[in-house]
Every structure is written in structure tokens, then in C-alpha cells.
Amino acid sequence: MPDGQSISRRVGELGKRVEVLAFSLWPEAYAIMIGNIAEILKPLPITEVPRSGPEIVGVMSVRGRLVTVLDLKQRFKLARTFSFDNRSRILLVDVRGEQIGLLVDEVLGVYRLADHEIEPPTVMGSEHPPYIIGIGHPLGGTVLMLLDLAPLFSSSMG
Amino acid sequence: MAENPNSGRSENAGDKAREEFFSEAQEIVDGLSRDLLSLDEVSRRGGSDAELVNDVFRAVHTLKGLSGLFGAAMMSGLSHELENLLDDLRLGRIELTSPVLDLLFQSVELYARILAAAKGDAPEPASEVKALLIALGQVSQQREGGGSVIARYELDPGLLGVLTEYEEHRLRTNLQLGLSLFRMRVHFPLSSIDSSLDDLKSKTRPLGEIITFLPTGEGGDTESVELEIFVASREALGTLRSVITGSNIVIEEVRHRDVTLSAPSAAAEGHAAPMSVQEHIDDAHSNRAPTAPPAAHLLGDAAFHLSHGVRASTNPDKRARADGELTLRSVTQTVRVDIRKLDSLMDIVSALAIVRSQVARLAERVRLEPGQSQLATDLHRLHRSFDRHLEQMQNGILEVRMVPLGQIFDKLARIVRQVSREYDKQVNLVITGAETEIDKLIVEELSDPLMHMIRNAIDHGIEDRDERMRVGKPPVGTIAVNAFQKGNHVVVEVEDDGKGIDPQLIVSTAVRRGILTDAEARESNEREILNLVFQPGFTTRNEATSLSGRGVGMDVVRTNIGKLGGVVDIASEIGIGTKMTIVLPITLAIISALLVEVCGRTFCMPLASVEEAIVFDETQVRTFEGREVMNQRGATLPLARLDKVFELDGVRPGVWNSDAFGAMPTPSAVRSGNKANQLGGYVVIAKVADRRVGFVVDRLIGQQDIVIKALGKTLEKVRGFAGATELDGQRVGLVIDAASLISEILSNTSDTRDIRDTRDARFADASAVAGSLPGSVSEGVYQPSRAT
Numbered sequence: 001m002p003d004g005q006s007i008s009r010r011v012g013e014l015g016k017r018v019e020v021l022a023f024s025l026w027p028e029a030y031a032i033m034i035g036n037i038a039e040i041l042k043p044l045p046i047t048e049v050p051r052s053g054p055e056i057v058g059v060m061s062v063r064g065r066l067v068t069v070l071d072l073k074q075r076f077k078l079a080r081t082f083s084f085d086n087r088s089r090i091l092l093v094d095v096r097g098e099q100i101g102l103l104v105d106e107v108l109g110v111y112r113l114a115d116h117e118i119e120p121p122t123v124m125g126s127e128h129p130p131y132i133i134g135i136g137h138p139l140g141g142t143v144l145m146l147l148d149l150a151p152l153f154s155s156s157m158g
Numbered sequence: 159m160a161e162n163p164n165s166g167r168s169e170n171a172g173d174k175a176r177e178e179f180f181s182e183a184q185e186i187v188d189g190l191s192r193d194l195l196s197l198d199e200v201s202r203r204g205g206s207d208a209e210l211v212n213d214v215f216r217a218v219h220t221l222k223g224l225s226g227l228f229g230a231a232m233m234s235g236l237s238h239e240l241e242n243l244l245d246d247l248r249l250g251r252i253e254l255t256s257p258v259l260d261l262l263f264q265s266v267e268l269y270a271r272i273l274a275a276a277k278g279d280a281p282e283p284a285s286e287v288k289a290l291l292i293a294l295g296q297v298s299q300q301r302e303g304g305g306s307v308i309a310r311y312e313l314d315p316g317l318l319g320v321l322t323e324y325e326e327h328r329l330r331t332n333l334q335l336g337l338s339l340f341r342m343r344v345h346f347p348l349s350s351i352d353s354s355l356d357d358l359k360s361k362t363r364p365l366g367e368i369i370t371f372l373p374t375g376e377g378g379d380t381e382s383v384e385l386e387i388f389v390a391s392r393e394a395l396g397t398l399r400s401v402i403t404g405s406n407i408v409i410e411e412v413r414h415r416d417v418t419l420s421a422p423s424a425a426a427e428g429h430a431a432p433m434s435v436q437e438h439i440d441d442a443h444s445n446r447a448p449t450a451p452p453a454a455h456l457l458g459d460a461a462f463h464l465s466h467g468v469r470a471s472t473n474p475d476k477r478a479r480a481d482g483e484l485t486l487r488s489v490t491q492t493v494r495v496d497i498r499k500l501d502s503l504m505d506i507v508s509a510l511a512i513v514r515s516q517v518a519r520l521a522e523r524v525r526l527e528p529g530q531s532q533l534a535t536d537l538h539r540l541h542r543s544f545d546r547h548l549e550q551m552q553n554g555i556l557e558v559r560m561v562p563l564g565q566i567f568d569k570l571a572r573i574v575r576q577v578s579r580e581y582d583k584q585v586n587l588v589i590t591g592a593e594t595e596i597d598k599l600i601v602e603e604l605s606d607p608l609m610h611m612i613r614n615a616i617d618h619g620i621e622d623r624d625e626r627m628r629v630g631k632p633p634v635g636t637i638a639v640n641a642f643q644k645g646n647h648v649v650v651e652v653e654d655d656g657k658g659i660d661p662q663l664i665v666s667t668a669v670r671r672g673i674l675t676d677a678e679a680r681e682s683n684e685r686e687i688l689n690l691v692f693q694p695g696f697t698t699r700n701e702a703t704s705l706s707g708r709g710v711g712m713d714v715v716r717t718n719i720g721k722l723g724g725v726v727d728i729a730s731e732i733g734i735g736t737k738m739t740i741v742l743p744i745t746l747a748i749i750s751a752l753l754v755e756v757c758g759r760t761f762c763m764p765l766a767s768v769e770e771a772i773v774f775d776e777t778q779v780r781t782f783e784g785r786e787v788m789n790q791r792g793a794t795l796p797l798a799r800l801d802k803v804f805e806l807d808g809v810r811p812g813v814w815n816s817d818a819f820g821a822m823p824t825p826s827a828v829r830s831g832n833k834a835n836q837l838g839g840y841v842v843i844a845k846v847a848d849r850r851v852g853f854v855v856d857r858l859i860g861q862q863d864i865v866i867k868a869l870g871k872t873l874e875k876v877r878g879f880a881g882a883t884e885l886d887g888q889r890v891g892l893v894i895d896a897a898s899l900i901s902e903i904l905s906n907t908s909d910t911r912d913i914r915d916t917r918d919a920r921f922a923d924a925s926a927v928a929g930s931l932p933g934s935v936s937e938g939v940y941q942p943s944r945a946t
Contacts, residue, residue, distance in 0.1 A: 047890040048759065049869070050804030052876050059869065059892075061884045064505055068870040098870045153872075 022108040031144040039092040069101035332390035342387040345406035366391025508865035564592030591641035597745040619656030646766035659730040753859035757806040767896035
């Protein structure tokens with residue numbers, strides 16, 4: 001799994017640029033490597049699943065396939081409830097052989113980050129969560145938390 | 159992207175062929191197992207069945223061919239040795255004794271394991287195969303001393319060498335039965351050979367069996383041919399000569415080498431077979447092994463018959479050839495389909511079902527339009543026809559998925575044989591209802607639980623022979639496996655006539671192991687006690703045997719059956735026996751469901767487990783040991799309020815109701831309220847096996863056929879749902895797992911005693927929160943355990 005060093009290395013491999021999709025979990029901004037994103041969806045009807053964890057919004061059907069939707073804001077303790085508006089999006093990502101929907105407040109766009117625009121996660125202290133693999137500072141001035149999905153899910157769902 | 163487009167495809171084609179190889183091999187192994195069991199039965203009665211041995215031989219031969227094609231070296235090696243052994247059996251060089259049968263059964267077992275290993279499910283049983291190969295080799299060596307009944311006749315060894323194996327086998331069998339062997343020399347004009355031969359055959363057939371036709375190579379000229387015909391018959395030479403007449407026919411009896419003219423008895427077979435015969439057969443083997451021609455496995459023996467050249471087209475090996483043709487034909491008429499393909503077809507059917515209901519709504523709207531009655535009628539007719547065809551299609555797909563339970567019952571017979579020998583108990587397996595059909599996926603998953611139950615029945619149930627005699631039971635125990643369809647369910651019963659289960663023993667064990675407290679033990683009824691055997695870690699045995707009694711098993715049985723949406727129950731009587739009953743849904747692919755609404759959410763309740771739905775009357779609710787129950791036609795019905803079971807009652811903030819989806823989602827707290835009380839609601843009475851629970855819901859929406867899809871891995875620990883399905887308008891409805899909810903709710907009854915203290919505390923909270931809501935006092939009692 002990539003850590004701070006390896007993402008820099010990857011940047012090197014990819015011709016000094018790494019493409020990420022940035023999104024907001026208000027008030028913060030995060031980004032995921034673009035290769036992890038299967039699709040970006042406008043909100044579909046979601047059915048709540050009783051007895052599931054608080055992070056789980058529910059299940060929805062994407063062209064006949066059942067997708068579990070997660071609330072990352074709950075995960076990151078940014079909000080106790082989620083809300084939708086016309087900027088809300090669901091990012092379909094492939095994790096552990098399953099497609100999962102991540103509910104986000106807004107998609108900010110695709111950034112191509114150069115090596116010098118990425119800080120190692122250690123700047124957040126030595127106890128940084130394992131799913132933060134770096135901090136991006138693209139030209140616009142937004143600070144992006146770069147997420148690695150695998151540790152995010154292995155620690156949340158067990 | 160200039161990738162070779164063919165590389166991917168050919169790999170897929172290889173995968174497909176490999177999959178077909180697996181399923182074909184599996185089928186053959188299953189068939190092999192069946193044949194061996196029949197053979198076992200025949201031999202235990204002291205008989206023999208040449209055709210069965212032939213079938214087994216053919217099966218192994220086919221496996222050898224298949225595995226050769228697919229480079230499955232281990233299977234190929236085993237098949238080769240096995241083929242030798244079976245050949246010895248066929249040709250009577252060794253006898254079908256119990257140890258030989260054991261080896262054959264072991265091979266079947268190993269085939270299954272090799273197949274599993276090839277699929278990557280298990281490690282290769284290399285050492286076992288090696289051991290078996292050695293054992294097989296030893297048996298083959300023993301045959302060296304064995305003689306042949308044919309050797310005792312005055313037959314030209316060279317002539318014997320050109321007989322096909324099948325012919326040789328028929329010859330041997332007939333001679334062993336004490337028939338006499340006659341040699342006819344017949345001169346046929348080539349112009350009329352067909353009709354003459356037919357004429358001869360029809361005359362001969364009532365008298366005996368024609369073993370073979372062989373051209374003599376003598377006495378013929380360009381216009382005629384001389385055939386040597388061997389006939390086995392009970393008749394005397396004179397009779398034959400008087401019936402089969404003709405100037406061109408000479409009949410003589412083939413005499414014994416020794417002076418005794420009595421029928422040869424098996425015991426007298428001490429002579430060594432002429433070397434030429436042996437050599438011929440050995441040659442035949444080495445020719446075929448190790449690379450059988452691809453056609454050989456389809457044609458079986460027929461392939462070898464063809465190599466014999468001049469031969470009348472109809473002769474005694476016609477049957478063998480016909481078998482080969484049958485195999486070919488069945489290959490062309492059967493299609494093996496990956497079950498996932500059927501699943502995706504079923505998805506399409508369910509999508510069409512949604513279209514159908516939309517068309518129905520459209521038709522209804524048109525009907526209400528003034529002046530559109532013709533259009534409405536047409537649309538309605540169209541909808542009806544669509545409906546009918548869709549149903550046929552759905553049933554068709556379901557039918558394809560169905561397989562007879564007999565598939566796994568065959569395996570059970572093998573287990574019974576093996577386990578009963580290991581425990582030195584005599585057990586008779588009686589199977590009824592093997593033709594009962596059930597979804598392929600369920601059958602696959604059912605085999606392990608059933609195996610466990612059978613092992614338990616033999617180990618713990620059936621007494622040994624002496625004990626049975628002492629209590630006046632038949633010395634051979636019986637395990638009955640009965641399967642039958644009951645509505646939308648399939649019931650499988652496993653019943654033994656053993657010593658039964660002593661509830662006292664269970665109670666004392668359970669108390670000793672801390673599964674049960676003394677107080678609980680006093681309060682439990684017999685059925686609850688018996689059901690303790692399904693508790694994890696429960697065993698009454700102190701020492702574990704290799705097969706059962708390790709305390710794992712019965713809880714796994716219950717879990718596995720539960721995963722299939724089924725339940726297992728147990729009944730027992732001391733000294734009489736034990737009966738376990740499994741109730742399973744017929745299919746998991748598409749089911750009829752009752753759609754209900756609870757707190758604004760839609761849930762699907764599989765109709766198979768719904769007994770009826772009645773109007774809920776709050777005043778009928780009583781509490782019994784802190785549990786809500788109501789009286790329903792004189793029977794006590796435990797109640798479960800789904801809003802409480804699923805904690806829907808505004809407990810969780812931020813839920814997004816599927817119903818409320820629109821431009822602005824409404825928080826559930828606004829919608830939630832105790833509607834069951836305001837509107838009355840309904841009680842949906844669910845029944846799985848004979849356990850019933852009434853689920854209180856707000857509203858009944860209607861009935862719909864649904865395709866269940868599994869919830870993702872992220873949600874796999876959430877209990878109470880069998881999956882979800884797409885309802886109309888892209889909404890997803892959760893499908894309630896009635897079996898698991900019922901057992902959760904009913905088992906929570908006994909839990910009440912354990913956690914009464916904590917519950918009282920929560921109960922106080924609940925009533926404080928619920929405030930003035932009527933009925934809340936009793937509502938607080940049931941708290942589902944959160945499944946994480």
C-alpha cells in the first residue's frame with residue numbers, strides 16, 4: 001500500500017504528475033487517485049439498511065447492481081448527519097472487489113499534482129490515520145487530503 | 159492499443175473448456191459412485207453384474223481420456239491403474255471382493271478431491287493417491303495366480319486374441335453360467351451375406367447367444383466368405399443342428415480340455431490363462447495408455463471394436479456400440495450453463511416485471527381517459543399477453559436451475575457405507591424422494607450439512623449390533639432420508655432408528671458447559687432442550703472421534719441451512735430414534751414477496767414464509783414473560799414490531815427514506831411516529847418450519863415477484879436480511895430473512911432471563927423516551943441484539 005514515499009515515487013513514474021479527483025466533505029477537501037473512481041453519480045434513491053453501522057447511508061441500485069453507499073463525513077467525524085443538495089454526488093469506487101458508493105458534498109475537479117505539490121502525511125503528526133497518504137497543495141490554494149481507500153475500509157468495516 | 163485480440167478470447171475458450179472438463183468429470187465421478195454402490199449391493203447379495211462392472215470401466219476409461227486431454231496427470235495416473243484393476247474384474251481375473259470394492263470407493267473419493275484441487279479449492283491429495291496406486295498395484299499382482307474359465311476350453315489361443323474385451327467377457331460369463339460353447343462354420347455367398355446372416359441369427363437367437371463372428375480366412379473365394387460363429391447355448395448339439403440347418407453350415411461343440419464334462423465351477427478355476435491371451439490384453443493396455451485418442455473416451459469400447467475389420471454389422475457388441483452412440487447423443491443434447499448466466503437472465507426477467515407493472519399503470523390511466531376505450535382494451539390485452547409470457551419465461555429459467563436432490567443423496571450413500579464400516583455398525587440407508595427438485599445452488603450447499611447429520615446419526619444414533627439385538631431391534635440399523643416438496647419449500651428429513659437423544663443428558667452437558675443455567679434447565683421444555691444440540695460447542699461426547707463428536711457440526715449445520723433461508727429442527731424419542739427436519743426454499747433466484755411498509759420504508763417479506771396477514775388490534779396484545787404475544791385462533795403467537803426490531807423509530811438520525819426521495823429528502827424523524835398504533839397496522843404471520851412469529855407492520859403494499867441480490871461485503875454482518883431487490887422507479891427494497899429473524903426473536907425469549915437486569919434498565923429508558931405512547935411499556939421489552 002502506498003505511503004507518503006510511494007506516492008511521491010508514483011508521481012515520478014507518472015511523469016511527475018499524479019491525477020486525483022478532489023471532492024469536498026464540507027468544510028474539508030479530499031482527493032482520491034483517479035484510477036480508483038469507477039463512476040460519478042448524481043444521487044439516486046438510497047434505501048437505508050437497518051442495523052447497519054452509522055457510516056452506512058444505505059443501498060442503491062446502479063443499473064441493476066446493488067451498491068452500498070457510505071457517508072465519509074460520518075467516518076471523518078465531520079458531521080453527525082448527511083444532507084443532499086444539487087451538488088451532492090456519489091463516487092463509485094472499487095474496494096476489496098466490491099463497488100462502494102461514497103457520498104460527497106461536491107466534486108471539485110481533477111487535479112494533476114506534481115511531486116513538489118505533495119507533502120508527506122507526517123506533517124499531520126506521527127499519529128496520522130493510515131488512510132491519509134499525503135497532503136496535496138495544488139495551485140488554486142486548496143488543501144487536499146489524499147486518501148488511500150484500502151486502509152479506510154479495512155479499519156472501518158473490519 | 160494493438161493487443162492481439164485473439165489472445166484474450168482463446169484464453170477464455172480454454173477456461174470454458176476447462177470448466178466443461180470439470181463439470182463433465184464431476185458428472186462421471188458421480189455416476190461412478192452410483193454404479194459402485196449398486197455393485198456393492200449386488201456383491202453383498204453374493205451376485206455379480208457384468209454390465210455394472212462394464213459401466214464402471216467405461217466411466218474410468220472416459221475419465222482417463224478426459225484427464226489426458228486436460229493434462230491432469232494425477233487423475234490420469236489414477237485412472238490408468240484403476241482401469242487395469244477394472245479390466246481384471248471384467249475379465250474375471252480377480253474377484254469383486256470387499257477389499258477391492260473399498261479400493262474402488264476410495265478412488266471415487268480421491269477423484270472428487272483431485273477435482274477440487276484442480277479447481278483450486280483444496281490441496282492435491284498426492285500422498286493418498288500414491289498410497290492407493292500402490293494398493294491397486296498389489297491387487298493386480300494377486301491376479302497372476304488367477305485362472306480363466308476360457309482357458310479350460312479347446313480354443314485356439316490366437317483366436318481368443320482377436321476377441322474384443324466385451325466378447326471375451328460375454329464368453330466368460332456364459333461359460334461360468336454353465337452354458338455350452340458351439341462353433342459354427344458357415345459359408346456365405348457374398349451376394350446374399352446380409353440376408354443369410356440375418357436368417358441365421360434369427361434361428362440361433364432363441365437357442366443361445368452369439369458371441370462373435372470371425373472370418374476364418376479359409377474356404378472362401380472371390381464370391382464367398384467363411385465365417386466362424388461362436389454360440390453359447392444351453393441346448394444340446396443335436397438340437398442346434400436340427401434347428402440351424404443348411405448345407406453351408408457345420409456345427410460342433412467346443413470341448414473342455416479336461417475330461418470332466420460337468421459345468422465348470424468357480425472353485426475349480428486354478429488354471430493359468432494362456433500367455434497369448436494375457437499378452438494380448440496387456441498390449442491392448444499399453445496401446446491405449448497413456449494418450450488415448452480423443453475419440454476413445456466418447457466411443458468407449460466401440461472404438462476398439464472398429465479396429466477389428468471385417469465384421470458383420472450386427473453382432474453381440476452392438477449393445478456396447480449403442481452405448482457409445484448414446485453417450486454421443488446425450489452430449490449433443492445437453493447444454494451446460496454457468497449458473498451466473500441464468501442469474502443474469504433472471505435479472506432481465508425482473509426488469510421486465512417492472513416494465514410490466516408500469517404498462518399496467520399506463521393501461522389503467524388510459525382506461526380513465528374518456529374516448530380512449532378501444533386503446534385501453536388493446537393495451538390491456540397486450541399487457542395480459544406480456545404478463546403470461548413473462549411468467550412462462552420466468553418459470554422456464556427456474557426449471558433449468560432445478561436439479562434432483564438425488565445428486566447429493568448418492569454421495570450420502572457413500573458416506574453411510576464408509577462411516578458405518580468405520581464404526582463397525584450395520585446401517586441401511588433408505589432414500590425416498592430423490593427426484594424432488596431444488597435450485598442447483600441450494601443443492602450444492604446442502605451436501606455438507608446433510609453429511610454431518612448422517613455422520614451424527616451413525617455415530618451417536620445407531621447402536622452397535624449387539625446392543626440392537628439386546629433391545630430387540632433389527633440388527634441392521636436404518637437411516638431414512640426422505641425428501642418431498644411442500645408448497646414453496648422442500649423438506650428433507652433424516653431419521654434414524656437408533657437410541658434417541660436423552661434430554662437429561664443434554665441438560666446436564668449443557669449446564670456443565672455453561673450453555674444453560676440450572677434455572678433455565680428447569681424452565682425449558684423438551685424441544686428447547688433438544689435444540690441445544692445446535693448450539694456452538696455442544697457435544698455429549700467426552701472424546702472426539704475422527705468423524706463427529708468434536709462439538710463442531712450441528713451448529714454449523716444450522717448456520718449453513720440458515721444461509722440458504724432454511725431451518726433445521728430436531729425431534730427424538732429415547733430408544734426409538736431421532737428425526738431431523740430441514741425445510742428449505744425451492745429457489746433463491748426469484749421469489750414472490752409481500753411488500754410491507756414500516757415507518758415509511760418498504761420491506762419485502764418472502765411469501766413462502768408468510769402464512770397470512772391479519773389486521774393488528776393493539777388491544778389483543780398480551781405480555782407473557784415480558785414478551786408481546788397475541789392469541790390467534792386459540793394459539794399463542796409471539797409478536798415482533800418490525801419498527802422496533804429494525805430500530806426504525808426515529809432512533810437514528812439522518813436516515814433517508816426511500817419513499818421520501820425527491821428534490822428534498824425528508825429526515826426520517828419527521829415521518830416517524832407510531833403509525834401502527836394510529837392506523838392499526840397489520841400482523842404478517844411468518845412461519846418457517848413450525849415456528850411462527852407475527853410481524854407488526856404499518857401497511858400492506860402488495861405482492862410482487864422479486865429477484866434477490868446479495869448485500870455487499872460491507873453489509874454482510876447485518877443480520878435479518880436475505881438481500882435486497884430493485885422495486886420500481888430504481889428504488890431498492892430490503893428482503894427480510896424470515897428464518898433468521900424468527901429464530902432471533904424466539905431465541906431472545908430465553909435470553910430474557912439472562913439479561914433481565916440490563917434490560918430493565920433499558921426498558922426504563924425506553925418508556926421514559928416513549929412518554930405517553932400507549933403500549934410502550936411492553937414495547938420496551940424486546941431489544942434486538944445488534945449484529946456486529
